[in-house]
Amino acid sequence: MDGRAEQADWGEALRRTIRRLREEHSGRSPELPPGVPPIVPDAALDPDLARPPDQDLHRLLDAVPQASLLAEPVRDGDGAVLDLAVVVVNDAALRHPHHPEQHFRQTADGHGVSLREAYPGLWTDRFADAVEDVLRTGHAARGLPVRWDGAGPDGSARSRRERLTVHRLGRRLLLLWTDDRTEEVARAAQRIARVGWAEWSLRDGRLDVSPGLAVLLGRPADTTTLSLEQMLARVTETARPELHRALDRLLTTGADIDVLTELYGIGFPRRVRLVAEVVRDEDGPIEGLRAVLQDVTELYESQRRLREQQEETERQARRADAEHIVVQRLQDALQPRSATLDGLGVSSAVAYRPAEGRVGGDWFKMRQLPDGRALLAVGDARGHGLDAVALMSMLRHALAGLAFTGALVESLGGWLNRIACDESDESTATAIVSRYYPDRDLLRWICAGHPPPVLLRDGRATLLASEVGPPFGVLPTVTYRAAETHVRRGDVVLLYTDGLIERRDQDIDVRLDALCAAVEAHAAEPALQDLVDAVVRDMSGPLSEDDATLLAFSFNH
Known part of the structure; x- marks a missing residue:
């Protein structure tokens, strides 16, 4: 289905509402406050400007709730990155039960500590390639899967899966850890409960989707963004009018909606419960919407079969009653x-x-x-x-x-x-x-x-x-x-x-x-x-x- 066909499927009232909201927002584009310079890419900065005083580095990283550290690349004669030397470690990392605090306590601020030695198993080919890519392009590498193997506080062997995000700050790298189990549990919950979420921005029209929703829509699990048109194109023809009216009511009144709809996905159309709310800053204008969708096809079918069984039971009971009356009269x-x-x-x-x-x-x-x-x-x-x-x-x-x-x-x-x-x-x-x-x-x-x-x-x-x-x-x-x-x-x-x-x-x-x-x-x-x-x-x-x-x-x- 091309874009024109998808656009034709939209409800006219919903399209008018979205256009009106965008026009209102176009007049509210915030200007930069006086004296605030525009953002300059790291590649345009002088390396020395990217090195604030050490005390500021400590305060900055300690304000980050995640385990994080600042490291400087260690290169060979050809410029290839061999290791990362730790510059600053924040308190969250030092308090983390699985992070090698003893290595960072050996020298002041952990400066000069080898990341490869402190985190055995971290330096894989994939991680090394990601570091090179971040240093070259300035684009962050997010959600890198890493595995930390080492000894726990009691000396027992420990192994932990985590995810690592790497940002470039000048010529240095900022590493932030997240517990990999959190995302795994979230993915498992979406898969088991057949649920997914989406958040749509009115300003740029982008629809961010979760892996569970991507799978529900028949898309690859790593799909992260869609357009609203693409999303609505997955709604079956019979369900579109009611969903369009519900979305228009949501964007017009700001009142939450809870509707049952149908989506084309994997196999036959799926019955989906959609609960949505608008996104706004307190009493500010509507910025978009967020929604949670749950596949209730099996539940709906079970309820339908139960209703049919109940109706059949009632029919059989009525037939039995009628037969009993006839038989009783005949016997009499x-x-x-x-x-x-x-x-x-x-x-x-x-x-x-x-x-x-x-x-x-x-x-x-x-x-x-x-x-x-x-x-x-x-x-x-x-x-x-x-x-x-x-x-x-x-x-x-x-x-x-x-x-x-x-x-x-x-x-x-x-x-x-x-x-x-x-x-x-x-x-x-x-x-x-x-x-x-x-x-x-x-x-x-x-x-x-x-x-x-x-x-x-x-x-x-x-x-x-x-x-x-x-x-x-x-x-x-x-x-x-x-x-x-x-x-x-x-x-x-x-x-x-x-x-x-x-x-x-x-x-x-x-x-x-x-x-x-x-x-x-x-x-x-x-x-x-x-x-x-x-x-x-x-x-x-x-x-x-x-x-x-x-x-x-x-x-x-």
Whole structure:
């Protein structure tokens, strides 16, 4: 993108604001106070003028907070620099725990001390070249990486990485040390936190950038300056209008901004948080701005994915609630909570305890048949929700129709098993299917993987022995064998689903004993419905996870 294209991307209001501020500053260019001479390059100075009195040198360097020293080049016959002779060392250097104070204390002011001897490892080819370049051009060498190897105060070997800045003062050199770890930590912090900073000068239009920001913009890490146009050209087309308005507001009002924008950098556009403030001297005019930028792409994407997950969870919850309502209504329609057997001398009662938040596949069927007999059945379709209710409905209605054939319960069980097997591999159900013969006081029944019935007789509850076959839907060809129980006047037979007795913390035999105990405890209840309600209450608890149905028949014939 050329300069004209970049300029075209600027917001017009932002450009006008910058022009206005520059015009205002052009009328405020400071003049040199009277009597102050202009700056003269070191190369134009007489060498003797560059040597103020020694006392002044001490005071000057002691005012510098960094470890620093003044040194004079030691040259060979050809003029090449062989070493640096220390002229003055400041207090900061003498107090520095890693600087060789003992060398500088040997002679007054350290004058004549060899820098190569005082700082082993300092004089590398790179450092020597930098010294020659500074002496020749007068341009400072900044941030030279150096390594100091020596002994610490306790005599132990020490090694320290630092950075050195070298300035020319006449024919001498001023050396200033900075701890290399400070810059390394700053670079590491920018890299780890994906953050960078920039400072823009209104006067010259230069934008100073940190290594972290340079990398974020897809530039080499050693990039130190850009133009504002180059910086804004990295902003994506969709994000530019809002950022231009924010920058214009910043330069117009001086109020800090905190915006989310997008930058072209490495790979796909990055989401970046930009916080900026104006630069000014107290209440003076705006001189520029400084900004901190943080790459929040991963954070933004994480938040977006979290929002999507939350929305999906809410959608699933709404669907589950809607499904639960539909299933509950369907189950209520298919599963009446009461039934009567008129004319057969049989009273019945039923109690149902739903599982919390779920609808299961419990079902029962009581029907007086045309031949004067009765169909008494209870079952539990595998699973929960619509699939369980669908299987429950299919088996229940199939049994209602098949029972009219007058076939024995063994045949009814085989037919129901075939229906479940033909439905799907997951369509399984347990059941007790019985037929009551009032003329013989006989109850014939089959058990398809279901808990055994309970007989309450003379106040004592016992489990009825049965021929247990596999649940419906497990094996396509199964022969079920019927058990027979002769009932007496006053007997109560209880059929139930496994949700009434199963608990994670107790064995099934213990729970069956508890069921019989609960039935006996409430055997004297005046009404059959009171009995089943009390038993369900006793058998329910905080660990009840499945729905439960209890069906009771009292024989009064």
